[in-house]
Structure formats: C-alpha cells, structure tokens
Amino acid sequence: MRLGLLAGAMAAVAALGSPALAEPQGKGLLSITFDDASRSQRDLGLRAAQDYGLVGTLFVATSFAEEATSEEDGWYMGWSEIRKFRDAGWEIGSHSHTHPHLTQLTDSQVVAEIDTAKAIITARTGTAPVSFAPPFGDFNERTVKRVLERHRFHVLAWGGNHGRNPMQGVDASQIGRLEVSHQVSPAKICGEIAKAARDGVWLVLMFHEFVSQTPGEYQYAIADFRRILACARRMQGQDLIRVVTVADAMKLLGKN
Numbered sequence: 001m002r003l004g005l006l007a008g009a010m011a012a013v014a015a016l017g018s019p020a021l022a023e024p025q026g027k028g029l030l031s032i033t034f035d036d037a038s039r040s041q042r043d044l045g046l047r048a049a050q051d052y053g054l055v056g057t058l059f060v061a062t063s064f065a066e067e068a069t070s071e072e073d074g075w076y077m078g079w080s081e082i083r084k085f086r087d088a089g090w091e092i093g094s095h096s097h098t099h100p101h102l103t104q105l106t107d108s109q110v111v112a113e114i115d116t117a118k119a120i121i122t123a124r125t126g127t128a129p130v131s132f133a134p135p136f137g138d139f140n141e142r143t144v145k146r147v148l149e150r151h152r153f154h155v156l157a158w159g160g161n162h163g164r165n166p167m168q169g170v171d172a173s174q175i176g177r178l179e180v181s182h183q184v185s186p187a188k189i190c191g192e193i194a195k196a197a198r199d200g201v202w203l204v205l206m207f208h209e210f211v212s213q214t215p216g217e218y219q220y221a222i223a224d225f226r227r228i229l230a231c232a233r234r235m236q237g238q239d240l241i242r243v244v245t246v247a248d249a250m251k252l253l254g255k256n
C-alpha cells in the first residue's frame, strides 16, 4: 500500500518534468504534415483536421505562395490562406523558396534558397520557421549543414525508417516521414498509428494533394484522410498517442 502510494507520488513528480522521459513506453506521438501548400490542403485537408480538432505542420515553398495572387484560382495557396493554418494552430515550416533539388545547387544558391524562404515566412506569418523539409526529399551532408545553421529540424520525405522516429535520441537532422498517397489504405495507417502507440514511437505522416474523387499519384482521397483523422482522434482520446506539430513533438522529446 505504502509502496503503491510512493510509486504514484513518484509518477506524479515525474509527470511534472519531461513527459517524454517519464513515459517513454506504450505511448506514441503522431505528426501530420502537408507539403507544397496546395489549395486542396486548405479547402479539404485543413477543414477535415479542424473537424477532428487536430493540427499539423505545413511545409511551404515560398515562391509558389508569393505568386499565388488570386484567392480562389490556381493550385497553390496564397498567404492569407496559409495564415489560416497558422491561426488554426498549425506550424508553418519551410520547403525552400523555388522548390529545387538542393543537392544540384552551388553552396551560395542553397543558402539563398533557405534564407529567402525563411525571411518570407517570417515576414508573412510573424514567426520564423524552425522545421525545414527539402524539396523532393533531396539532401546531402552539405545541404543539411546549411539547413541546420538556420533551422532546428530537418525533415526527410522518404526513408527514415518509414516515418517511425525514436522518442529517445531522435536525430534532428533526419526526422523520417511516411508518405500517405493513393495506394495506402486508411486501415494500414490506422494500424501504423496503433503500432506507434504500442512501441512508443513518433510517427510522422506526409501528405500532398487532397481530392474528392479517385486519387492519383501524390494525391489522397479526402474521405480516407478523414478516416485516418478519426482513428488518430480516437487513440488520442484513449491517451494512447498525442497528435502534435513537428516542432511541438521535438519540444516534448526535449529537443527544442
């Protein structure tokens, strides 16, 4: 009895400190990420996430957003639309300025891409981006170095252990993501979320365009996205996972 009370008190004290360190097992983190800032991500994706009370990280290529002058035309969102994500509690991350293959650029070109995007996001949203996802998931040692001189977190596109990141000792230079595209069923992703909860893993999902009809490559059916959100929300309600932005996940993992 006394031991039980003591254990309870110690757990309570531990919970006041780092939640990640206090409870490394049996609970997972989930991050939802959108790349490229397409209009479908606002019209369909953001609305769906809001319906389920969930947030994520939006990676913006700033030249596309700067050129998106019309509010309702074109494939890319303009800044007033991107700010709706910010206002809904999403993190706005950088996806470079012109969306090039960074490894094919000179060092000064890489720096210009990163610096320009960071300055524009800071000016347009009021907050400097801390997370960076290289276009096409294309990177090497040189580009990662430049990115991490200016951002805290370097987020991969493919690879990286299928988006299953360790909750202890996660590497800020290679945060892995699992792409969720047309051929991936919501049941499979729900299973991945359950596994992340069971294994105490930080699962990061990557989405591109949302469509209402049959999805093609780099697209996902919005009805299936809603099924994933319902699954995530249910597991969060059961205290099995927490759904957080990339930056907030790193904060929880003691890497801010």
Ligand SMILES: [Zn+2]
Pocket (backbone or CB within 6 Å): 035, 036, 095, 099, 135, 136
């Ligand atoms: Zn992209």
